[in-house]
Amino acid sequence: MKQLNSVALKEWSENLFKVLERKELAPTEYEILVEAPRIAKKAQPGQFVILRIDEQGERIPLTVVDTDKEAGWVRLIFQVIGKSTAQLATVMAGEALTDIVGPLGKATDIENYGTVLLVGGGVGIAALFPIVKGLKEAGNHVITVLGAKNKDLLILQEECAQYSDELILMTDDGSVGQKGLVTQAMEDVFKREKISMAWAIGPSIMMKFCTITAQKYDVPIYVSLNPIMIDGTGMCGGCRVTVADSIKFACVDGPEFLGEEVDWDEFVNRMQQYRPEELLANERYEKQVSSNG
DSSP states (O other), X not given: OOOOOHHHHHHHHHTSXXXXXXXXXXXTEEEEEEXXXXXXXXXXXXXXXXXXXXXXXXXXXXXXXXXXXXXXXXXXXXXXXXXXXXXXXXXXXXXXXXXXXXXXXXXXXXXXXXXEEEEEETTHHHHXXXXXXXXXXXXXXXXEEEEESSGGGOOOHHHHHHTOSEEEEEESSOSSSEESOHHHHHHHHHHHSOOSEEEEESSHHHHHHHHHHHHHTTOOXXXXXXXXXXXXXSXXXXXXXXXXXXXXXXXXXXXXXXXXXXXXXXXXXXXXXXXXXXXXXXXXXXXXXXXTO
């Protein structure tokens, strides 16, 4: 392979997406601000990007948490769950990503519904926040429920509080807020408030039971099926889901769908389909890191 001359190297480096800031939000959860001015100008709540760390990198779908159109950056939050996200966590401020494509997916339908309920769990709170912000700016009365295993894993509390009329915190161990599940908080809200629309974003099993809870009170609820995405353009077919008895692609038809129309058993099973391969890839990466010192 020919070596790049100085001019070509400069042009190549300028086309990379620089990481402006990197922060550890919680154990295994990180935030990065990436220089991507064209994406920053277009991204809307609910949309996502696909990034690659390097030329051999896996395509990683991440929801756009926030943007600054003037400064030209996008804010991304991710959790280390496998080889590629572990590698992404090693990218420091001042370094660069090979490419980012976006914004992708359909944006959240932001309008003034009245009183809305938004439920986020774990790292799913990152995808929920731009919707919380958008709905509040559209004039809604916003009630937000955030849940995590413990206080250390509960992210974006201050940001969500800024755009919520009421913020309810739930943790499995009671280390902050109330002890219990987010569905318990949903029940309490539904009993005292007339909710026009709801959203739930988090682990698959959480979204399934949030949907069941909302159905008990005849409240339409949107969920985000972004965890299953791979390609981001609808070409690979890896994100096929059954919604309202028909095949949809989470990346182009979603990622948001009405929860009551999702085939949850199929979705949860699909999420586990490549688990053995993911564990193997992560094991190989850890050995590689250890051997490199």
